[in-house]
Amino acid sequence: MNLIIIGAGIMGTTFAILAKELAPDLDVTILERLDKAGEGNSWAFNNAGTGHEANCELNYTPVDEEVISVEKALKIHAQFNVAKQFWAYLVEKGAIKEPTSFINQTKHCTIVSEPSIEELKLRFKEMSAHHFFEQMRYSEDFDQIKDWIPYTMEGRLRHEKMAATVIETGTDVNFGSLTEHMADYAMNELGVKIEYGVHVKRVHRSPAGSWLVETKTRGASVQHRADVLFVGAGGGAFPILKKSHMPFARRFTGFPVGGRFLQARITPEQADQYRAKTYGKAEVGAPPMSVPHLDLRVADGQHYLLFGPFASFKPVLEKGRGFIDYLLAMRLHDIPGLLNVAIEHFPLVKYLVSETFKGDKSMLEALDKFAPGLSKKFDWKPIEAGQRVQIIKDGDLQMGTEIIVSSDKTYGTILGASPGASVSPEVMLRALERMFSEILSKDDAKAKLKEMFPEDDLDVLINNPDRYRAVRDAANKALGITSKSTR
Numbered sequence: 001m002n003l004i005i006i007g008a009g010i011m012g013t014t015f016a017i018l019a020k021e022l023a024p025d026l027d028v029t030i031l032e033r034l035d036k037a038g039e040g041n042s043w044a045f046n047n048a049g050t051g052h053e054a055n056c057e058l059n060y061t062p063v064d065e066e067v068i069s070v071e072k073a074l075k076i077h078a079q080f081n082v083a084k085q086f087w088a089y090l091v092e093k094g095a096i097k098e099p100t101s102f103i104n105q106t107k108h109c110t111i112v113s114e115p116s117i118e119e120l121k122l123r124f125k126e127m128s129a130h131h132f133f134e135q136m137r138y139s140e141d142f143d144q145i146k147d148w149i150p151y152t153m154e155g156r157l158r159h160e161k162m163a164a165t166v167i168e169t170g171t172d173v174n175f176g177s178l179t180e181h182m183a184d185y186a187m188n189e190l191g192v193k194i195e196y197g198v199h200v201k202r203v204h205r206s207p208a209g210s211w212l213v214e215t216k217t218r219g220a221s222v223q224h225r226a227d228v229l230f231v232g233a234g235g236g237a238f239p240i241l242k243k244s245h246m247p248f249a250r251r252f253t254g255f256p257v258g259g260r261f262l263q264a265r266i267t268p269e270q271a272d273q274y275r276a277k278t279y280g281k282a283e284v285g286a287p288p289m290s291v292p293h294l295d296l297r298v299a300d301g302q303h304y305l306l307f308g309p310f311a312s313f314k315p316v317l318e319k320g321r322g323f324i325d326y327l328l329a330m331r332l333h334d335i336p337g338l339l340n341v342a343i344e345h346f347p348l349v350k351y352l353v354s355e356t357f358k359g360d361k362s363m364l365e366a367l368d369k370f371a372p373g374l375s376k377k378f379d380w381k382p383i384e385a386g387q388r389v390q391i392i393k394d395g396d397l398q399m400g401t402e403i404i405v406s407s408d409k410t411y412g413t414i415l416g417a418s419p420g421a422s423v424s425p426e427v428m429l430r431a432l433e434r435m436f437s438e439i440l441s442k443d444d445a446k447a448k449l450k451e452m453f454p455e456d457d458l459d460v461l462i463n464n465p466d467r468y469r470a471v472r473d474a475a476n477k478a479l480g481i482t483s484k485s486t487r
């Protein structure tokens with residue numbers, strides 16, 4: 001049986017490794033438009049590199065009339081701890097030599113001022129009662145917060161009331177570097193074929209039932225045949241789905257959101273002083289993906305601060321692709337859904353359009369509001385971030401990701417953007433389970449699965465503190481994350 005995966009981002013390469021490890025006889029090929037793996041949204045500075053585990057993101061714990069909901073946070077934390085098990089497996093078997101080449105321990109903090117202090121206090125109370133977040137600390141003390149996250153406090157007046165939480169075991173992840181490592185391992189050790197410079201134009205069924213994959217390969221038209229297709233093409237997955245003639249394709253349309261960051265190169269000493277990712281609270285009416293945060297980033301051995309993201313309205317499928325590509329991906333039946341979103345989410349559309357025209361000065365002002373005085377301390381430059389294409393399903397805008405699998409299990413795809421790369425091993429494992437259930441029921445596959453994921457059951461991680469601590473500590477040890485007990 002042959003499997004073709006479209007896209008060598010973190011999703012496609014993870015899917016390829018899982019498929020090949022669990023079913024070594026499978027013939028696996030990845031087709032990638034660019035010249036390298038991990039150069040799309042997974043590339044280091046196309047995303048913020050937060051290992052999302054709900055330590056610091058207020059949007060994962062919505063509050064309604066003093067009642068806080070932590071279910072989403074628990075799920076994401078559990079998913080990230082499944083992801084860490086897989087990355088630890090890759091490190092332990094030598095597929096990735098040096099974990100710091102892609103993952104670096106970085107405090108995860110939240111900082112708020114009035115009137116959000118009560119919300120943070122409530123969040124801390126609820127979350128620190130669960131074993132996932134038992135190491136979380138809370139403070140309203142100026143010096144304590146300054147000690148945790150100096151760059152956000154240095155320019156503030158002492159009487160300004162602030163509150164913060166910290167978890168020491170958070171991470172900064174270079175998903176681009178991780179993807180490159182995984183692509184090398186998949187190709188050199190597992191026998192996965194990766195073809196670069198191959199733009200998939202359209203996929204359709206042959207009369208015999210297999211998938212025909214039509215591509216432009218360095219200017220020439222080339223056709224591939226596949227028994228099973230997995231499309232992990234980021235925003236590029238929408239036009240492929242549209243042209244596949246799958247009956248469910250009509251239900252999905254893409255809602256594109258662009259973004260920018262402010263970036264400043266810093267010295268290793270300055271990085272040591274901060275070593276944090278600090279999340280604030282989104283402005284009223286702003287979408288969850290524009291929660292402001294100030295992040296330490298490590299890429300290619302260099303240290304950076306990143307602030308943003310500044311969301312924008314940018315009608316393209318992927319960074320580097322044009323408006324025409326987006327337009328050509330549209331069908332007449334998509335128009336009512338788009339109009340519905342424009343009307344129902346008018347404040348969001350208005351916000352995105354206004355953010356699009358934000359100049360460098362306004363971006364630096366936003367930075368100073370978050371961390372007074374920081375705009376002058378470092379040499380900041382605006383950079384373009386990756387492109388999110390959110391899902392419009394049946395006319396409704398959704399902020400998460402969705403795995404779609406055809407009823408005959410020969411076509412699978414991932415649509416949407418968030419929480420994304422952080423949870424990719426868990427999400428790809430679920431996709432594989434749905435598409436290759438017969439293979440996964442074999443004893444060899446089950447044993448291999450346990451080796452890669454000692455505990456992938458989210459409910460067990462959520463409800464069994466001892467089991468969770470055991471698998472977390474083992475994965476953290478392999479990845480160089482030190483569990484500091486603060487209790």
Ligand SMILES: Cc1cc2nc3c(=O)[nH]c(=O)nc-3n(C[C@H](O)[C@H](O)[C@H](O)COP(=O)(O)OP(=O)(O)OC[C@H]3O[C@@H](n4cnc5c(N)ncnc54)[C@H](O)[C@@H]3O)c2cc1C
Nearest residue numbers: 007009010011033040041042048050200234236420421422
């Ligand atoms: C601004 C921003 C901030 C983010 N911050 C975070 C964060 O802090 N933490 C986190 O976990 N996630 C974050 N994300 C999300 C994360 O970047 C994505 O979830 C992840 O990179 C998606 O991986 P992917 O493999 O699906 O997509 P990509 O990495 O984009 O890979 C898709 C690949 O498919 C290829 N492709 C597309 N169309 C075709 C075609 N027709 N033929 C052949 N190849 C094709 C592309 O060239 C690309 O290489 C962020 C995203 C953005 C935009």
